[in-house]
Amino acid sequence: MFNFESKNNKVVKVANVASVPQRSPFRYPGGKTWLIPTVRKWLKQSKNELLIEPFAGGGIVSLTAAFESLADKVMMVELDEQVASVWDVIINGDCEWLADKIYGFNLTAESANTAFQKENKTLEDKAFCTILRNRIFHGGILAKGSGLIKSGENGKGLKSRWYPKTLRDRILAINHIKKKLNFQKADGFNILEEEKNNARAVFFIDPPYVKAGRRLYTHYDIDHQRLFALTAELRGKYMLTYDDNEEIRKMIKKYKLDFRLIPMKTTHHVQKNEIIISDNFSWW
Numbered sequence: 001m002f003n004f005e006s007k008n009n010k011v012v013k014v015a016n017v018a019s020v021p022q023r024s025p026f027r028y029p030g031g032k033t034w035l036i037p038t039v040r041k042w043l044k045q046s047k048n049e050l051l052i053e054p055f056a057g058g059g060i061v062s063l064t065a066a067f068e069s070l071a072d073k074v075m076m077v078e079l080d081e082q083v084a085s086v087w088d089v090i091i092n093g094d095c096e097w098l099a100d101k102i103y104g105f106n107l108t109a110e111s112a113n114t115a116f117q118k119e120n121k122t123l124e125d126k127a128f129c130t131i132l133r134n135r136i137f138h139g140g141i142l143a144k145g146s147g148l149i150k151s152g153e154n155g156k157g158l159k160s161r162w163y164p165k166t167l168r169d170r171i172l173a174i175n176h177i178k179k180k181l182n183f184q185k186a187d188g189f190n191i192l193e194e195e196k197n198n199a200r201a202v203f204f205i206d207p208p209y210v211k212a213g214r215r216l217y218t219h220y221d222i223d224h225q226r227l228f229a230l231t232a233e234l235r236g237k238y239m240l241t242y243d244d245n246e247e248i249r250k251m252i253k254k255y256k257l258d259f260r261l262i263p264m265k266t267t268h269h270v271q272k273n274e275i276i277i278s279d280n281f282s283w284w
């Protein structure tokens, strides 16, 4: 651990992420594995009946909470059809088919293409193609415009991020605790509206960011004002994360919310601050 003093003199700490098991089958662009030590601290402040993650993506916060019993139940919500198909199959569908398909797949550019071009895909086929794309496209990016890894890491090309056994094991492990998990392919805003008066729910809210979102996600264009307004209305505890910029600072002020800065390193090893907004910081 080390301390870091940010501009407004609010001291934040960065914890070592080596203590965070990788539990998600995704390598998710904008994923929050680096924030897990902080999320653990936040969730441990109370006993939580229900954690709601309205913008689940790779779901590392939901999974950590479920595996480490930091919440009794977890609701994951995601609008993206490709991403949703994976969670739907692992939690509600034929997860073993998916695990076996990944494990037995002989990955080449040709076999991947054949899988992508298959017609009349079942939900399980869609989930498989999503995992495949996420593993063999640059940066794990599933949005339009993303392309195949060429040389890959260590000159291993397409296979540089394809770990069939690890993926199978992660998928089966998640399925094993599926009773704790509830997945909905839905608009996170609708879930926030429905649950805003639920004082027993805690909310981890990680929306597509204002600047980076466009490049990373199919659904990037969200109404940030509305998200701030809804967050300010939540009766349950919450943590909302954002990139640090003028627009976000203005909204924090407008809705009279409290925040801290936390340093993180981007995938390109650039050090920058992100913003954590929460209803209370007694746990910080």
Ligand SMILES: C[S@@+](CC[C@H](N)C(=O)[O-])C[C@H]1O[C@@H](n2cnc3c(N)ncnc32)[C@H](O)[C@@H]1O
Binding pocket: 028, 029, 030, 031, 032, 033, 054, 055, 056, 057, 058, 059, 060, 061, 077, 078, 079, 080, 083, 186, 187, 188, 189, 206, 207, 208, 209, 217, 218, 219, 220, 222
């Ligand atoms: C920053 S990512 C979440 C990353 C996640 N915290 C992780 O660690 O992997 C934001 C996610 O919100 C999803 N999304 C965008 N608009 C949405 C909406 N209206 N409802 C639900 N999900 C949405 C995107 O598809 C994306 O997966």
